[in-house]
Amino acid sequence: MAEARLRRPRGRDPLGLRRALSARLLSGLVAAMALLAALAIAGAGGAAGLAARWEGGAAAAMTVQLPAAAAADGRLPRALEALAEMPEVAAARPMDQARLAALLRPWLGEAPALPLPVVIELRLAELPEEPALLATRIAAAVPGAAVEAHGVWVARLLALARSLEAVALAALLLVAGIAVTVVAVAVRAGIAARRDAIALLHDLGATDADIAGRFAARAAWLVGAGGLLGTLLAVPVLAGFANLAAPLLGTAPGTGWQGLPWARLPWPELAALPPLAAALGWATAQATVRRWLRRLP
Amino acid sequence: MVRFAGVGLHYADPPGRSSGAGRAALQDLTFTLPAGSFHWLLGESGAGKSSLLRLMQLAQRPTSGVVEVLGADLSRTRRRALPGLRRRIGVVWQDFRLLPHLTVRDNVALPLRIAGRAEAALLADVAEMLRWAGLESRADALPAALSGGEQQRAALARAVVMRPALLLADEPTGNLDAAQARRVLALLQEMHRLGTTVVVATHAESLVEAFPAPALRLRAGRLMSHG
Numbered sequence: 001m002a003e004a005r006l007r008r009p010r011g012r013d014p015l016g017l018r019r020a021l022s023a024r025l026l027s028g029l030v031a032a033m034a035l036l037a038a039l040a041i042a043g044a045g046g047a048a049g050l051a052a053r054w055e056g057g058a059a060a061a062m063t064v065q066l067p068a069a070a071a072a073d074g075r076l077p078r079a080l081e082a083l084a085e086m087p088e089v090a091a092a093r094p095m096d097q098a099r100l101a102a103l104l105r106p107w108l109g110e111a112p113a114l115p116l117p118v119v120i121e122l123r124l125a126e127l128p129e130e131p132a133l134l135a136t137r138i139a140a141a142v143p144g145a146a147v148e149a150h151g152v153w154v155a156r157l158l159a160l161a162r163s164l165e166a167v168a169l170a171a172l173l174l175v176a177g178i179a180v181t182v183v184a185v186a187v188r189a190g191i192a193a194r195r196d197a198i199a200l201l202h203d204l205g206a207t208d209a210d211i212a213g214r215f216a217a218r219a220a221w222l223v224g225a226g227g228l229l230g231t232l233l234a235v236p237v238l239a240g241f242a243n244l245a246a247p248l249l250g251t252a253p254g255t256g257w258q259g260l261p262w263a264r265l266p267w268p269e270l271a272a273l274p275p276l277a278a279a280l281g282w283a284t285a286q287a288t289v290r291r292w293l294r295r296l297p
Numbered sequence: 298m299v300r301f302a303g304v305g306l307h308y309a310d311p312p313g314r315s316s317g318a319g320r321a322a323l324q325d326l327t328f329t330l331p332a333g334s335f336h337w338l339l340g341e342s343g344a345g346k347s348s349l350l351r352l353m354q355l356a357q358r359p360t361s362g363v364v365e366v367l368g369a370d371l372s373r374t375r376r377r378a379l380p381g382l383r384r385r386i387g388v389v390w391q392d393f394r395l396l397p398h399l400t401v402r403d404n405v406a407l408p409l410r411i412a413g414r415a416e417a418a419l420l421a422d423v424a425e426m427l428r429w430a431g432l433e434s435r436a437d438a439l440p441a442a443l444s445g446g447e448q449q450r451a452a453l454a455r456a457v458v459m460r461p462a463l464l465l466a467d468e469p470t471g472n473l474d475a476a477q478a479r480r481v482l483a484l485l486q487e488m489h490r491l492g493t494t495v496v497v498a499t500h501a502e503s504l505v506e507a508f509p510a511p512a513l514r515l516r517a518g519r520l521m522s523h524g
Contacts, residue, residue: 016398205384
């Protein structure tokens, strides 16, 4: 029985693929690519998170300033009424004078005699494509108002974040393409090394599906293992990056190993990476071997 | 069982040496081999014996004519149906084609595994074949450790382990001494007695005299005589 157990693996690998498809080379290359893919996924996710934060938070804000007398002469209610009628405005709220004074204190110091303007904070329904145009329309709807459209800067930051997200996704596709190429080259080398054995199996009645399936199973195993290794290597790196980016997302960076923001990592995507890599390896090997087998009768 | 009608086979010219017509390996072959028959395939080296066997084992399609093997017309049979037919044909190649990284037992078991036979079910058949070929003591040896005669018998055991309807052998005694050659031929004739259609290619006329049987005689790709 022990003898049979020792013998069986060789018998089940008639093509000798354990040696023809090198585990060290293919898994090592795929591990490096999985590491890059994990960084690209996390980069895309991080950029998308920043974009969403800017778009949904500060990005949707504008301010309207009225002269200090506006609160007393009835212009403030009229302005609020006019702003409420604009579809782009989700909410318009006058800023509390005490908060305004606190905001200005770093620049003006304690100056109780100085009359402060009336400031209305606007929360927009969505980020305007042309913030300056909306500012002009608001200024026209509220006579005497000065509109601060800092959304222009936010829009530029948003565009930058979206570009980063797109670049990260493009990098992910590029890594996937290189992985397919690497697997295809490795499988072709394996075919060249086992050409006679493949021809023999074919002559003995093996189907294309059988022969391609043997290569695909081996490639899927090696690529999946490489994908798992690369993903595991990426986790601490990503946790470090997430910690560095914490202030941008409004949280304080942690200290020490346990203080890293582990929960913020894209765990579902990272968990999907090894099986997706294995599936890519399987499909690439199937296609490569079947194309080669077409030359046989 | 095997029917050839006006069969021709041309190989393409090597790159850079194109004459347009290619090289004619076989020309206008017409014959029929009944089920359960034993035939010699005779001819000098280069006469086309191996090409004819390749057509019979469905490893090649003819350039012209009709090849019918095991009831299937090769020119009309779809590619995906050929593996099933090949499993019913046993072949002993001149160079044995044993896989060097597999033991004799695993080499002999290979056709059964390809056919999807369960591991538990195939061990008895393999053991019987190894006994039949006189290789039971060499079951766990790698081919490189076998003598030429043992390798030939291992190849023969692999060819017959599926109980093929058609058994083809290409120069099966070419590399063997007289005693080993007689032993291999005795095994081939035993398969014939069990009802298998057997075709044996050789250029050794002495073998034919020792084991008289109908013969197909080829010269320069043409069939010179049949019977």
